[in-house]
Amino acid sequence: MGYIERISGPLVVADDMLGSNMYDVVKVGNDGLVGEIIQLRGPKAVIQVYEETTGIRPGEKVESTGLPLSVELAPGLLNNIYDGIQRPLEELRRKSGAFIGRGISANSIDRNKKWKLFIEKGVKNGDHVKEGHIIGYVQETELIKHYIMIPVGVEGKLSGLKEGTYRVEDRIATVDKGGKKFEITMLQKRSVRKPQSFRQKFRSDEPLTTGMRIIDGLFPVAKGGTAAIPGPFGAGKTVASHSIAKYADSDIVVMIGCGERGNEMTEVLVEFPELKDPKSGRPLTERTVLIANTSNMPVAAREASIYTGVTIAEYFRDMGYNVTLLADSTSRWAEAMREISARLEEMPGEEGYPAYLPKRLAEYYERSGKVEALSGRTGSITLVGAVSPPGGDLSEPVSQGTLRVVKTFWSLDASLANARHFPSINWLTSYSLYINDLKPWYDKNLGEEFAENRAETMRILQKEAELKDIVQLVGAEALPDTERITLEIGRMIREDFLRQSAFDEVDAYTSLKKQAFMVASILHFRKQANAAVKAGVPLDSIMKLKVREDISRMKEEKESEVDKARHRIAAEIDSQFNSLVREYREAEGK
Ligand code: ADP
Numbered sequence: 001m002g003y004i005e006r007i008s009g010p011l012v013v014a015d016d017m018l019g020s021n022m023y024d025v026v027k028v029g030n031d032g033l034v035g036e037i038i039q040l041r042g043p044k045a046v047i048q049v050y051e052e053t054t055g056i057r058p059g060e061k062v063e064s065t066g067l068p069l070s071v072e073l074a075p076g077l078l079n080n081i082y083d084g085i086q087r088p089l090e091e092l093r094r095k096s097g098a099f100i101g102r103g104i105s106a107n108s109i110d111r112n113k114k115w116k117l118f119i120e121k122g123v124k125n126g127d128h129v130k131e132g133h134i135i136g137y138v139q140e141t142e143l144i145k146h147y148i149m150i151p152v153g154v155e156g157k158l159s160g161l162k163e164g165t166y167r168v169e170d171r172i173a174t175v176d177k178g179g180k181k182f183e184i185t186m187l188q189k190r191s192v193r194k195p196q197s198f199r200q201k202f203r204s205d206e207p208l209t210t211g212m213r214i215i216d217g218l219f220p221v222a223k224g225g226t227a228a229i230p231g232p233f234g235a236g237k238t239v240a241s242h243s244i245a246k247y248a249d250s251d252i253v254v255m256i257g258c259g260e261r262g263n264e265m266t267e268v269l270v271e272f273p274e275l276k277d278p279k280s281g282r283p284l285t286e287r288t289v290l291i292a293n294t295s296n297m298p299v300a301a302r303e304a305s306i307y308t309g310v311t312i313a314e315y316f317r318d319m320g321y322n323v324t325l326l327a328d329s330t331s332r333w334a335e336a337m338r339e340i341s342a343r344l345e346e347m348p349g350e351e352g353y354p355a356y357l358p359k360r361l362a363e364y365y366e367r368s369g370k371v372e373a374l375s376g377r378t379g380s381i382t383l384v385g386a387v388s389p390p391g392g393d394l395s396e397p398v399s400q401g402t403l404r405v406v407k408t409f410w411s412l413d414a415s416l417a418n419a420r421h422f423p424s425i426n427w428l429t430s431y432s433l434y435i436n437d438l439k440p441w442y443d444k445n446l447g448e449e450f451a452e453n454r455a456e457t458m459r460i461l462q463k464e465a466e467l468k469d470i471v472q473l474v475g476a477e478a479l480p481d482t483e484r485i486t487l488e489i490g491r492m493i494r495e496d497f498l499r500q501s502a503f504d505e506v507d508a509y510t511s512l513k514k515q516a517f518m519v520a521s522i523l524h525f526r527k528q529a530n531a532a533v534k535a536g537v538p539l540d541s542i543m544k545l546k547v548r549e550d551i552s553r554m555k556e557e558k559e560s561e562v563d564k565a566r567h568r569i570a571a572e573i574d575s576q577f578n579s580l581v582r583e584y585r586e587a588e589g590k
Helices: 089-096 213-218 237-247 262-274 299-318 330-343 357-365 397-405 414-418 435-446 448-474 481-498 512-534 539-543 547-552 559-589
Strands: 002-008 011-015 024-028 033-041 044-049 061-068 070-073 080-082 114-119 134-139 145-149 156-159 164-167 173-177 180-184 188-191 200-202 226-230 252-258 288-293 322-328 369-372 378-387
Touching: 011 024, 024 044, 033 299, 044 299, 070 299, 080 089, 188 299, 213 448, 213 481, 213 512, 226 237, 226 397, 237 252, 237 262, 237 322, 237 378, 252 262, 252 299, 252 330, 262 288, 288 299, 299 322, 299 330, 299 378, 322 330, 330 357, 330 378, 330 397, 357 378, 357 397, 378 397, 435 448, 435 512, 448 481, 448 512, 481 512, 481 539, 481 547, 512 539, 512 547, 512 559, 539 559, 547 559
Parallel strands: 080 288, 226 378, 252 288, 252 322, 322 378
Antiparallel strands: 002 011, 002 061, 011 044, 024 033, 024 061, 033 044, 070 188, 114 134, 114 164, 134 145, 156 173, 173 180, 200 369, 369 378
């Protein structure tokens, strides 16, 4: 046991700490505040403290728990809202009132709740089991089966496994290796700083469909992939992340919120529990873990929350689930790193951030991926990180460090939001590097046309932007008809396809099949328009065609009507252009 020598904001230097290890969790001061050793210099330890340090004094005791910073993993994780070191907010509030007191400990997982355990098919006593091996499951919520895995480092012969009703700390089985017995409970702990191992990583070759057309249609992220979304205030970051949480085809959502303003997180905490899972109608929280740092929580807790979140995500991935982890915002995390680094008097890098910022960002995103877990199942973690660059300037270190490692970038644009174009993701500056990896999946599931049409759509949007610049200078009349068609098709892609209301029941989610139909219809119109112009038909009469209205209303088509709508609109386009060309020829012939 040591004692406090010095206190500097969230950092405490303790002396007499020989025998403790890096990353050990310690109890600091008479209140027993939770901290973690982040530097050891001889008998002295530098500790980052996850609670407010005002009020503690030099000389007070510091005790190492001898354990690394860990999360608790067991049935009861879902439906929870935690702080950065996995203390359940509800429980903390119950114990200390509206303002969370210090030194309060609360179990991350309810110890008294009883769960009905089922034995996993094919598993029997006498089996040789290893870490990660799934031996049973609990129906944790209506949406999610929580698989019980053999904890890290345990291997041997399984015995005593029996179905029944258990608390998370009850013994459910024993693993015996050479006479050394290990009691298995449904509760396990994992250290947060170290990535969980797996058997192999696969290439991310399947899209994470989100139902947002600009994402799925133009800038997809793969399951197991990484994406960044910058968030100028009011640009639609919250709406976009709720939409992803709600509609993305992942099984589990882990959301880490580091609010800059106190009320921002409150918004999420109030709104999120109201969201419903669209498929089942059940509360979305039944497949969600929320980690919330309000602005009045200490910076160190913010730093920890990122690791807490990703460790929980890995746990569900290991069960064979597709997990989406949304971190909002990683800039707050980096700022916490900066503050701690400054207090450690480390040599500052760019803009005062520690020189290891890019490495930390890379290591974090590296924990994404589609893997074969130790359980033998395939699961994935898709990491979506919001960044909030001051003034929207992406040249700052956090944005740069992020962009260097993520493979998808959804560029939220304040000017689009101001023009009420939502989702305000800019189609000219966003990108996805998954297109090639996903192509075989698209070809197989949606036909080769899907990828071709995507490429064509991108070309049109780029061409449209160039033409708009020209129009600014010389006016649209100066352009040849084919280019005026491109301008018009560009507008149709933006208005009729990309623009999407998150608040309209039908429009909020669009399946890939419907997206394919929408794009194909616009491109079909374009083909016919070009042919008609070639045949001499004046552009004005093409613009007046009634089918354009059908196209602009495609987003209102119900998913169940897509096939019908597709044929109807294709037939309309053909017949309206045919009559237009015929009328024109007849008029010319006269
Ligand atoms: P941020 O979190 O970036 O500050 P919000 O996500 O709260 O911004 O969005 C601000 C406002 O923009 C919302 O209240 C809503 O009115 C509008 N908005 C954002 N995204 C959409 C969308 N996809 N559809 C319709 N309106 C949207």
